[in-house]
Amino acid sequence: xxxxxxxxxxxxxxxxxxxxxxxxxxxxxxxxxxxxxxxxxxxxxxxxxxxxxxxxxxxxxxxxxxxxxxxxxxxxxxxxxxxxxxxxxxxxxxxxxxxxxxxxxxxxxxxxxxxxxxxxxxxxxxxxxxxxxxxxxxxxxxxxxxxxxxxxxxxxxxxxxxxxxxxxxxxxxxxxxxxxxxxxxxxxxxxxxxxxxxxxxxxxxxxxxxxxxxxxxxxxxxxxxxxxxxxxxxxxxxxxxxxxxxxxxxxxxxxxxxxxxxxxxxxxxxxxxxxxxxxxxxxxxxxxxxxxxxxxxxxxxxxxxxxxxxxxxxxxxxxxxxxxxxxxxxxxxxxxxxxxxxxxxxxxxxxxxxxxxxxxxxxxxxxxx
Amino acid sequence: xxxxxxxxxxxxxxxxxxxxxxxxxxxxxxxxxxxxxxxxxxxxxxxxxxxxxxxxxxxxxxxxxxxxxxxxxxxxxxxxxxxxxxxxxxxxxxxxxxxxxxxxxxxxxxxxxxxxxxxxxxxxxxxxxxxxxxxxxxxxxxxxxxxxxxxxxxxxxxxxxxxxxxxxxxxxxxxxxxxxxxxxxxxxxxxxxxxxxxxxxxxxxxxxxxxxxxxxxxxxxxxx
Ligand SMILES: Nc1ncnc2c1ncn2[C@@H]1O[C@H](COP(=O)(O)OP(=O)(O)O)[C@@H](O)[C@H]1O
Ligand SMILES: [Mg+2]
Numbered sequence: 338x339x340x341x342x343x344x345x346x347x348x349x350x351x352x353x354x355x356x357x358x359x360x361x362x363x364x365x366x367x368x369x370x371x372x373x374x375x376x377x378x379x380x381x382x383x384x385x386x387x388x389x390x391x392x393x394x395x396x397x398x399x400x401x402x403x404x405x406x407x408x409x410x411x412x413x414x415x416x417x418x419x420x421x422x423x424x425x426x427x428x429x430x431x432x433x434x435x436x437x438x439x440x441x442x443x444x445x446x447x448x449x450x451x452x453x454x455x456x457x458x459x460x461x462x463x464x465x466x467x468x469x470x471x472x473x474x475x476x477x478x479x480x481x482x483x484x485x486x487x488x489x490x491x492x493x494x495x496x497x498x499x500x501x502x503x504x505x506x507x508x509x510x511x512x513x514x515x516x517x518x519x520x521x522x523x524x525x526x527x528x529x530x531x532x533x534x535x536x537x538x539x540x541x542x543x544x545x546x547x548x549x550x551x552x553x554x555x556x557x558x559x560x561x562x563x564x565x566x567x568x569x570x571x572x573x574x575x576x577x578x579x580x581x582x583x584x585x586x587x588x589x590x591x592x593x594x595x596x597x598x599x600x601x602x603x604x605x606x607x608x609x610x611x612x613x614x615x616x617x618x619x620x621x622x623x624x625x626x627x628x629x630x631x632x633x634x635x636x637x638x639x640x641x642x643x644x645x646x647x648x649x650x651x652x653x654x655x656x657x658x659x660x661x662x663x664x665x666x667x668x669x670x671x672x673x674x675x676x677x678x679x680x681x682x683x684x685x686x687x688x689x690x691x692x693x694x695x696x697x698x699x700x701x702x703x704x705x706x
Numbered sequence: 707x708x709x710x711x712x713x714x715x716x717x718x719x720x721x722x723x724x725x726x727x728x729x730x731x732x733x734x735x736x737x738x739x740x741x742x743x744x745x746x747x748x749x750x751x752x753x754x755x756x757x758x759x760x761x762x763x764x765x766x767x768x769x770x771x772x773x774x775x776x777x778x779x780x781x782x783x784x785x786x787x788x789x790x791x792x793x794x795x796x797x798x799x800x801x802x803x804x805x806x807x808x809x810x811x812x813x814x815x816x817x818x819x820x821x822x823x824x825x826x827x828x829x830x831x832x833x834x835x836x837x838x839x840x841x842x843x844x845x846x847x848x849x850x851x852x853x854x855x856x857x858x859x860x861x862x863x864x865x866x867x868x869x870x871x872x873x874x875x876x877x878x879x880x881x882x883x884x885x886x887x888x889x890x891x892x893x894x895x896x897x898x899x900x901x902x903x904x905x906x907x908x909x910x911x912x913x914x915x916x917x918x919x920x921x922x923x924x925x926x927x928x929x930x
Contacts, residue, residue: 414831443833454828457923458846467842468832499922519832 360393360555361427361522363413368422370408382408384579395549395556397570405579406559410525414446415439427522444472447516451528453508455500461511462496468518486514506537526558542569563606567668575599588669592638609662609675619703623682629706631685636698637674656680656688719901721795722877726863729799733806741814752836766808774866777801778873798875802866806859813855817848850921857913861906878902
């Protein structure tokens, strides 16, 4: 079991790990969860969730605080049982498992936490050994396995330190090593980087990405930060009010967001927002008979991002475009451009059609005079 | 002070130590599991059973609300049953232990409840059984607080042990009453008080030292 932890680092490719991939599938079928409140009422935390998490992929679930993310995640390893529907993990119905079966399933599902949840009384090595002790692993084999894991997360120098002596990023590395100790098929992450500064967040995300690539295990992570999803998730779902409102490959959701919640998350992460002096004057509908400009968002998917489309637009149609804001980002190693432009409202229709014809996406944001 | 008195003082000190040590040990032996159970049987906790928890809590509170000197007298029949006699130093261990158990149980309960719920959740997510969670998470994590609680219990027992003269228990308290008070020997009283202060200091310091040793929660400056 322990051989799969020492990776062969062959660049960007997902290794074919002797036959079957390690990652297990997670399938939510009509899942709902409500809680009884002390006051006697009920709170519906999750509702009507149908979601298939790709085996071996990294899936991010994004939602605001209270959207039901943690509840959704905690049902995967049975920390919460669904009120309705069922959750299948590697073919096992988690909600229906008895205590013994649940303990076995949990050994296949590692979990990391926002506040790390490390034992203050144990060293780094001791913390990582805990799940192995719990699983009844042969005592003699534990130290070697722990050393392997410590090296995997780059903490060899800290093996005998206590959590209180570590930085946040180091603590989360311990959390990750601990979650991997029993060679799980699934890794659950509940806001694992939310307590970390941006720089440390990047290193922890990079570690998660490496682990996913090297071990091929399924990663399901929840976050309220779109940047986290953009940086590491190949697939994503948006949860709002306990319901999954949008799901799919991250690139598709980023480039063709449908739900308003998704769009508002996106505007936060792309950093492409209207300058205040324009946003303040923006109207939803055009005013007839006045000279005004239409403000549109143009998104460049795939290779188009590098094409000088706006220059072509003015050359072919003679329409001048004012660039208000813009950026080109990388999502899943693919370029994705996001431009906010304004142009003559009378000719905007033609311009949008032209851009769409060339594979770009446009969205009308409003009108200014 | 005569050689005879010094002999009495040494003997009384040993008797006090004997009573406190044995009742402390027995108190911990029963109080620890009781305290752990009180903590984890609360509603919504690891082994939630609110009714049993309530009943146990009532018994513990009832025992704790009886003044020690009343307890000593009230349980004389029980003492006789357990110790074979109701008078003497060994017999005094029975009421001391019965006072210590609920006291220690409450202290342990509080120590366990202070353990971050996230750790229990982490252990559950690893597939731990309730017993594994108690043994590998709750007790080790609560150990610094438990140590301080046991220290407090021992200090209280030293105080309680001074009252057992009422049922023929000996020790420092009894010596102080009989010689220092009843025979007007203020020098004996003074020495008894000084010895008690030193004992309490020693127990307290030792307890705090051990608690600091087992407490890994705050970073310590390292040798290199
Ligand atoms: N154990 C619980 N008891 C009662 N209500 C809960 C419980 N857990 C979560 N909730 C409620 O369910 C909703 C979703 O919570 P949660 O899943 O923690 O959201 P998120 O992780 O997205 O912030 C919230 O309204 C929350 O108050
Ligand atoms: Mg949450």
